[in-house]
Amino acid sequence: MFSLKSSMSYLLALLVLGQAAVVRAELPEFTGLVEEASPAVVNISTRQNLPTRDASVQGQMPDLEGLPPMLREFFERSIPQAPRGPGGRQREAQSLGSGFIISADGYVLTNNHVIADADEIIVRLSDRSELQAKLIGADPRTDVALLKVEGKGLPTVKLGKSESLKVGAWVLAIGSPFGFDHSVTAGIVSAKGRSLPNENYVPFIQTDVAINPGNSGGPLFNLDGEVVGINSQIFTRSGGFMGLSFAIPIDVAMDVANQLKSEGKVSRGWLGVVIQEVNKDLAESFGLERPAGALVAQVLEEGPAAKGGLQVGDVILSMNGLPIVMSADLPHLVGGLKPGSKIKLDVVREGARQTLELTIGALPEEGAVAAGASPESERSSNRLGVSVADLSAEQKKSLDLRGGVVIKEVQDGPAALIGLRPGDVITHLSNRAIDSAKTFTEVAQGLPKDRSVSMRVLRQGRASFITFKLSE
Structure with a gap:
C-alpha cells in the first residue's frame, strides 16, 4: 500500500510528465522543413589573387600556421604588400559563406560582403558538386549580391513575405558556419525594422537564431519553409554568436535582385536631408506631445527636400500616411520608392502641423558636405558661456549657409x-x-x-540638434 508521501510524489511526477508532454507538443517540428529546403542551400567560397609579399616583409612575417582561417586571413591582409610586378607569382585567399538558389536556371542570392573583391566564386551544392558562378550584380548599401551558375532543374527555395512576419514567430537558418555545411539553427523573431549603424536602407529582422561566420548570405525560413530573410550580420564582442542576429528582409533583397538582374544597378529614392532622432527634450522644445518623428537637421541644396519646401527644424511625423516613429523609419520608406514618386509629408513647423507634397529624387552615388570656420568677432551673452562671431562670406559659401555664427571661445x-x-x-x-x-x-x-531649448550645431559639415536647460 502506498503511503501518503509516496502517493504525492507519484502525482507530482505525473504532473511534471504531463507538462513536459504539453511543452513537447507545442514545440515546432523542423525535420520536414529541413529535408525539403536543404538541397537549395549552397556553400560559397571565393578565390582572390593577391600580390606576393616582398622578401623583406616575408622575413618579418610571423608564423600564422595553426591559426583559424579567418584570423590568419586578417593578419595576412594587415601585412604590407609589395607592388605586383610583371609575371609576379600570385597567392590565393579564400572565404566561406552561404547562399540559396532562387530559380531553377541557377540564380543565387547571397551577401555582397561574402563575394566582395573576389576573382573567382565557387558554389558548392548539397550533393558536393561545385559550379563556377558569375556575379550578375551587387549592392553594398543593402549587402545583397546576385550570382548565376549554369544549370537546369536546380532545387529552389520557396520565397515568402517578410512583411507578414511577426515578432515572436519561429524561424530557422541553414548555412555553413565555420565551413560546416548545412548546419541548422532555430530561434524566434526578436524584432523587426531594426536600424544598424551605417545601414540606412535596410529594416533588419532581428532574431536569436545562432548565426556565426559562414552563415552570411544563407536563408532564414519561417515554419512554412519560405525564405523570409538573408542572414547578414551579428552583434558580438567575442567574434561569435551572442544572441543578436540580423537578417535582410526577403522583400528588400528580391527588389534589389530584380533590379540587378534587369538593369545591373539599384535605384532608390532620396530626399536630400540629414535627420536625427527626436528625444524627450527635443520633443518638448519643438512643442510635440511625445518624442516621435524625424527632425530635419540639414537640407541639401538643390535636393528634392529643398525644392519641395522642407526646412531645417521641421519634424516629419508621417509619409504617405505611414507614421515615422523612429527617425530611421524615414530612410527605409524613402529608399524603397522609385525616383520620381510623389509623396506627402506631415510635418510640424514652429508648433503648427502642415502637409508638404514632394517629388522623390534618385540617391546619388556619393555625397559630401563641406566644413569650415574663421574670423571676425562679437561677444554674446555670458548666460550661455560662449563667444561667437559672424560667419565670413567665404565661410557661408563653403558651408552653403545664409547665416549662422561660429564659436570662438567656450567658457564655463x-x-x-x-x-x-x-x-x-x-x-x-x-x-x-x-x-x-x-x-x-x-x-x-x-x-x-x-525648459528644454534646442540648438542646431554644424560640426565638420555635419548638422545636428542638441537640447539643454538653463537653471538661471
Missing part, C-alpha cells in the same frame, strides 16, 4: 556642459534662425529657465 557654463567647441557653427537657437552674432545674443538673453 551651459555651452561647455553640452559639449560645444570652438569652430562649431550655430544656425538655430530656440527654434529661431540665427543670422548674426547680434541675433544670437538677443535670442540667448531671452531663453526660458527650466
Whole structure:
C-alpha cells in the first residue's frame, strides 16, 4: 500500500510528465522543413589573387600556421604588400559563406560582403558538386549580391513575405558556419525594422537564431519553409554568436535582385536631408506631445527636400500616411520608392502641423558636405558661456549657409556642459534662425529657465540638434 508521501510524489511526477508532454507538443517540428529546403542551400567560397609579399616583409612575417582561417586571413591582409610586378607569382585567399538558389536556371542570392573583391566564386551544392558562378550584380548599401551558375532543374527555395512576419514567430537558418555545411539553427523573431549603424536602407529582422561566420548570405525560413530573410550580420564582442542576429528582409533583397538582374544597378529614392532622432527634450522644445518623428537637421541644396519646401527644424511625423516613429523609419520608406514618386509629408513647423507634397529624387552615388570656420568677432551673452562671431562670406559659401555664427571661445557654463567647441557653427537657437552674432545674443538673453531649448550645431559639415536647460 502506498503511503501518503509516496502517493504525492507519484502525482507530482505525473504532473511534471504531463507538462513536459504539453511543452513537447507545442514545440515546432523542423525535420520536414529541413529535408525539403536543404538541397537549395549552397556553400560559397571565393578565390582572390593577391600580390606576393616582398622578401623583406616575408622575413618579418610571423608564423600564422595553426591559426583559424579567418584570423590568419586578417593578419595576412594587415601585412604590407609589395607592388605586383610583371609575371609576379600570385597567392590565393579564400572565404566561406552561404547562399540559396532562387530559380531553377541557377540564380543565387547571397551577401555582397561574402563575394566582395573576389576573382573567382565557387558554389558548392548539397550533393558536393561545385559550379563556377558569375556575379550578375551587387549592392553594398543593402549587402545583397546576385550570382548565376549554369544549370537546369536546380532545387529552389520557396520565397515568402517578410512583411507578414511577426515578432515572436519561429524561424530557422541553414548555412555553413565555420565551413560546416548545412548546419541548422532555430530561434524566434526578436524584432523587426531594426536600424544598424551605417545601414540606412535596410529594416533588419532581428532574431536569436545562432548565426556565426559562414552563415552570411544563407536563408532564414519561417515554419512554412519560405525564405523570409538573408542572414547578414551579428552583434558580438567575442567574434561569435551572442544572441543578436540580423537578417535582410526577403522583400528588400528580391527588389534589389530584380533590379540587378534587369538593369545591373539599384535605384532608390532620396530626399536630400540629414535627420536625427527626436528625444524627450527635443520633443518638448519643438512643442510635440511625445518624442516621435524625424527632425530635419540639414537640407541639401538643390535636393528634392529643398525644392519641395522642407526646412531645417521641421519634424516629419508621417509619409504617405505611414507614421515615422523612429527617425530611421524615414530612410527605409524613402529608399524603397522609385525616383520620381510623389509623396506627402506631415510635418510640424514652429508648433503648427502642415502637409508638404514632394517629388522623390534618385540617391546619388556619393555625397559630401563641406566644413569650415574663421574670423571676425562679437561677444554674446555670458548666460550661455560662449563667444561667437559672424560667419565670413567665404565661410557661408563653403558651408552653403545664409547665416549662422561660429564659436570662438567656450567658457564655463551651459555651452561647455553640452559639449560645444570652438569652430562649431550655430544656425538655430530656440527654434529661431540665427543670422548674426547680434541675433544670437538677443535670442540667448531671452531663453526660458527650466525648459528644454534646442540648438542646431554644424560640426565638420555635419548638422545636428542638441537640447539643454538653463537653471538661471
